[in-house]
Amino acid sequence: MKKNKPKYKQILDAAVEVIAENGYHASQVSKIAKKAGVADGTIYLYFDNKEDILVSLFQEKMGQFIERIESVIDENDTADEKLYALIEMHFRQLAENHHLAIVTQLELRQSNKNLRMKINDVLKGYLALVDNILTQGMEEGTFHGHLNVKLVRQVIFGTLDEIVTNWVMKDQRYDLMEQAEEVHFVISNGLKIHSNKELA
Amino acid sequence: MKKNKPKYKQILDAAVEVIAENGYHASQVSKIAKKAGVADGTIYLYFDNKEDILVSLFQEKMGQFIERIESVIDENDTADEKLYALIEMHFRQLAENHHLAIVTQLELRQSNKNLRMKINDVLKGYLALVDNILTQGMEEGTFHGHLNVKLVRQVIFGTLDEIVTNWVMKDQRYDLMEQAEEVHFVISNGLKIHSNKELA
Amino acid sequence: MKKNKPKYKQILDAAVEVIAENGYHASQVSKIAKKAGVADGTIYLYFDNKEDILVSLFQEKMGQFIERIESVIDENDTADEKLYALIEMHFRQLAENHHLAIVTQLELRQSNKNLRMKINDVLKGYLALVDNILTQGMEEGTFHGHLNVKLVRQVIFGTLDEIVTNWVMKDQRYDLMEQAEEVHFVISNGLKIHSNKELA
């Protein structure tokens, strides 16, 4: 299996760095090869073409991203706690990996429609996590019972994505993690059933 | 003023059509010129370069987009009604202009970082509208008084943007306008101060 | 019509020279452009791609080649005289244009099957000339009446082609024209009806 060979990961890591530093369109295959310490041709022993590098990069990194969120979610019990854990881990992972944040929020979006369709496939795993939290919340009675799950997950993903993108475009000059609590408050508040003046 | 000459708008309209039909990367200057009915060189009498066409396109179309939302907002009184008007008009305008929706939600995002910085400038006018609604809502006592405006506007824009993008990527196969009410509910609910069991 | 513009012929002439001097595989488009005194991109205003240069080259040069043979044939009366004229002109034209001879006999044969199919189309005009001579000869009673025309034209073309190729591969060190008479004798002799001891 090629994906387990050291050079596979070596090339993907080089790709993240090169793209983050040079931008998507200035990231030539030869630059990635050089950074990875392999010959240009070696790239093609592990990837079909340049696009395949990018798709694989997203699959690999986003796969880990989702797995880590999932494992933290599992440590929590209530839907609301899980929601907070998702937001916190979403922000934490990108805050801790500046290069990856630049690549996923800015550079990879410059790809063509075909590539973005494949990226969307990977994101389905993320959306499934959100769906589970929402469903649990509705069963618990915490969240409003008539939520349109397909819509609300777009609210949640759209919100988090926009906040991270803004942070990246502002050159990551402020603390992304600090936003987690407030973001959670607004979203959670929007989903909950309110029985009394709970927001002092 | 070049912006008032007929060929200026003629070229921008051609650009929207060409980009919507061919995609960002297959939209050569020569194709836009042909669709606009002018020579390639003529483009450069009205625009500095290709990027300038795209920025101008965004400024022109998004300027109108924002103006129309603003005028509808002004017809409403309460912050919550204004919020609904904003969401409704945001969706309505893109639902009514399929080509523009494709261009703003998908194709123009493939531009480089530099272009997207300029696009963000144009969006400041939109965010100002949101800010005003939020401020009014807090003054009214409708919205929670400690809202972080800079954060909440990202929640709102991120949500609306994600929902429209999903609709475009699903080839606009369902009715975007139908989502307005539910989206407004979730956002509004998240911003409001809740004093009693109002959600049955 | 692009074929009548000066740069069209300019590029084809450059292609003949470059291919003759460097060989087919070492004849980069940029080399042809340089020799033609135009930019690389200009080539593509006149030709679809590199293969199109080669096909056009063959069509243009071989078209003239065939026309000239035809006009000399027309100046002769008997089939046998016409046969001699064909052989003589076939040799003469290639003997007078060393570069073209190298290109048609050696370099262009290195092309792929697709290109050679197109080249074969052009050669049909040549074969038609041969056919006419043979038919006339049979009607005249000069040539044997039961000749298989499709076969004999292969004998004639194969013979002339092989002789020219040999001459080119021997670096054109001897006089090709001198061979015309003897070649004509063998071919003509093979086609004729012999009624008495005519070959002393």
Add this chain to the structure above:
Amino acid sequence: MKKNKPKYKQILDAAVEVIAENGYHASQVSKIAKKAGVADGTIYLYFDNKEDILVSLFQEKMGQFIERIESVIDENDTADEKLYALIEMHFRQLAENHHLAIVTQLELRQSNKNLRMKINDVLKGYLALVDNILTQGMEEGTFHGHLNVKLVRQVIFGTLDEIVTNWVMKDQRYDLMEQAEEVHFVISNGLKIHSNKELA
């Protein structure tokens, strides 16, 4: 001696198959290695480089080709009978080995000048056979006494080669062997001394 080891012939046979099936330019060394059931590197234990494979292929196959023609020639007495035997065997061997016919008539011609010079060396053995027949014919008095042997062998080889190539390019759709008699007639007729009306 490498030439007698089983892998040597194994690789050459694989080369013929691969080239016939894929065409000259799509016949990578790795493809030949795979078909031969050896590793890429193993090829270089038996051949200096790719060109050496092709030259060796031609030498090996053409050597057998010539030997077989020679042995059949030897079974005949008169020059004219020998000429017929040569033509018949030339056609027969290629008709019976479709792959080899494709390789020698079409694919190997796409090689560069250098390779074709080496191929020509191999063909000298063939031309020697022709020379012997011509010389015998002239001594016998069957063939015209003043034949330019070097020229006539080009007539003969050029004719046969062209006829086989046409047959291959027409996808071997008709019976090549059927042509032998008529071809022999035309060539033989062209070489003979004619003393009376022998062609009815």
Add this chain to the structure above:
DNA sequence: AATGAATGAGGATTCATTCAT
């Protein structure tokens, strides 16, 4: 003898922009 992972040189083509008319 045999392997096969790794190497790295090399080239056709596109398209934003210019400038002589």
Add this chain to the structure above:
DNA sequence: TATGAATGAATCCTCATTCAT
């Protein structure tokens, strides 16, 4: 103003060959 022919920089990928094992 308007034209459009001409420019030329820039890059992904293939594949013959090597060499450590």
